[in-house]
Amino acid sequence: MSNAAPAHTVATLDVLLAEPRGFCAGVDRAIEIVEKALTKFGAPIYVRHEIVHNTYVVNDLKTKGAIFIEALDEVPAGATLVFSAHGVSRAVQQEASRRGFRIFDATCPLVTKVHVEVAKLAKEGYEFIMIGHKGHPEVEGTMGQLDGGIHLVDSVADVARITPAQSDKLAVVTQTTLSVDDAADIAAAIKARFPKVREPKQQDICYATQNRQDAVKLMSPQVDVVVVVGSPTSSNSNRLAEVARKLGTPGYMVDSAADLQAQWLEGCQRVGLTAGASAPEILVTQVIERLKALGAVSVQRLAGDPENVKFPLPKGLRMDTTEEL
Template identity: 75%
Template sequence: MTVNAQPGDILLAEPRGFCAGVDRAIEIVERALKIHGAPIYVRHEIVHNTYVVNDLKAKGAIFIEDLADVPEGATLVFSAHGVPKAVETEAAARGFRVFDATCPLVTKVHVEVAKLSKEGYQFIMIGHKGHPEVEGTMGQLHEGIFLVEDAADVATVPVTRPDKLAVVTQTTLSVDDAAEILAAVKTRFPQVREPKKQDICYATQNRQDAVKVLAPAVDVVIVVGSPTSSNSNRLRELAERLGTPAYMVDSASDLQPEWLAGRPRVGLTAGASAPDVLVQAVIARLKELGSVSVRHMPGVKETTEFPLPKGLGDKSMAEFAASRS
């Protein structure tokens, strides 16, 4: 698929912005606040977006990293990135009311690790060191799971059971980078077991595919997303890899006029944790800086929805979204 943009166009990627896992995570916190009242404690940022976190703080959410900061009898939400087993165990032991906002696609990886570990498997995890999703997945086991961040790391992985080895992946990686690293894993460990369906989530894949079409059609790409957002960073890197200058903004105020100088065709996308209100603000700012029209790129229409945890009401997600608007 190819698209054409004219000078003065803002070309909007499709899809962009919130995915089903992010929608679900935010809704879990909002429903918990509505049903149980403030404060609601959230371990780590519910999703990696400054605007979303500040909005939930204003509604009564308190974000913590250490469960020692959560008082007895409190309501606790686990972030969309997932948590290590030790955190789940501590929360249960301390008797918190817990709602798990882990993205179901991350939970799928956790389930795979638990199942195959019982069968004696070791694991290679492809991901970024220090990312909470990686910490959560690796924290499903006490040992036998090894992190690789690039193809070079594969050569030094201390696997002791190459005949019983499986690979799992952080869900928000660059599809192309992950494929390169996986190829290195399969070269060294030809018997490695891959997941039946790739771990990189549908939304990450779709947004990257959209940028592959968007970037060649414009002079500059703007990605709406926070610096901590892995999938947003991958969108910016992908556009640059395709030869188009690309910048990431947390809000419209981050836009720099010099980025647009001599670049009249602007591509705009947003990471999976960036709300549409920020995209609209960036569009308004781009028009102030000289853009004259907005065109929507054709693309995949996402219809995925994930169920909510028990105890958060019976309204559908659509009904609840309407009630809070």
Template identity: 75%
Template sequence: MTIHSVLLAEPRGFCAGVDRAIEIVEKALLKFGAPIYVRHEIVHNNFVVDALKKKGAVFVEDLNDVPPGATLIFSAHGVSRTVQQEAQARGFSIFDATCPLVTKVHVEVAKLHKEGYEFIMIGHKGHPEVEGTLGQIDSGIHLVESVADVASLRPAQTERLAVVTQTTLSVDDTAEILAVVKDKFPTVRQPKQQDICYATQNRQDAVKLLSNQVDIVIVVGSPTSSNSTRLQELAHRMGADSYMVDSATELQPQWFVGKSSVGLTAGASAPEVLVQEVITQLRLMGAVSVRKMNGLLENTKYPLPKGLRSSS
């Protein structure tokens, strides 16, 4: 084994939206007791979900699995209007853990829809955030996953056409698709502020810098995490060998043969405890130096819903 040094990406790991979503579940458990029902995994990380299950959170995909009178939390990814309306009609006590940056996209879609806009959404089919955004309106929203998808777009009209995106995409891939959309529909309305969230952008920027300084990049994150997967893909695109692991137990010694420097980062839904476990394992494999990159310090914090704040 030839590992000598580990370079930590800055920033990495939890973002403000994930912090808030997990805190909502934990505060609800403390205030109302178990079980607390959560519609979909609160964030896409197996360690986080398993820890909350042990405390009494029950994760469901179907509202039929939530008993009458229960407390229900919507995941950080957001939900469609249909799910919101059904949950309200069933009389659940509801707390919304949707990331505020996802909510911003929902609000924009609803507002522009009233003004007669159709939408092109850049995102991954089947991802819960995409399902939630598509479900904000009944029709007139077209999902594209790639440059190739743009060619087959046939909106009913092009005078009022707007683009929105999933918040956890690759910044570069999204820019490429958006350029093709603008070429085909020159008057398309772009988001006022880029929909890709600050944390996704910051972590991708850090991986670009990291990848040029190391022989191999390890991304801590679960396979279901879109933003973690994009980090692994980006490191690979930058020319570094790259792997994603859910935990330190998934590290494979053969990955590190002939590699002296290891870059380490974590997706926005991966807790720092998992990063530290990977560092411990890398030290056992020979790493003698662990240092942090210079990087942005994130200090964003989002308020909890009324009813879960300390003063309430």
């Protein structure tokens, strides 16, 4: 008679799959830039910071010849350099140009839009309040568009602590991957303290972040637990788990199927599954297989709006008629 413990399974489980989930247009474009640069110029291709915040994606690109660096002095003269999807400061752009690298900018166009707005309004004499997380590369890139005059707030409490030089010309900008609800609360606090503040015509939080959070809001009341596929460094993935928890549904993040813990599913009949904007679908598939091994018997896709956004590649990597022949 064997003393081995039985395999840990849960009761019959249904999986609800959020729509939309996973890669957004900015992430698709950033990864494609690195892959096309590798094809056109050969390995190695240097990438400043993780191209997107996902362990699987970064490791996959490493095997293809990408080298991820933080400091430009790690890049040899004449090399090809890609800026990550999060964007970089003017100082980094200028140093890279000065060093003579072949540069491809994979900054998400929606982040670039924020940079352009900051540059435009700064010329008109505006100071800025940026809603975002200190230390995140996107925040560092946006704040680095100017030499000063951008005040970072991470919470409603932060709004009371900032000291702009004046309040007549203040504008709000936002990290693109924040919680929509949290950002709205902070923006309201800014408006209450600085009634003349200029708000963006369209919110800076990107369409993909909004759509994935909306999908989790729809899904959470229908399930017992929400699992988010995404790396710990991914801001938008973390926000998805937070959205579930704020609605009263336990929310967990997994970087891979191996991270999924059977005890999260104990007593559950339905599990909701989604993925952050930097997480590839192959990881979702692997998590579904792990859920099936733990007792899941069905996978249903929730209805959601399709995303058809596509961003063009930079010059030098686009397929022209000559390259296609």
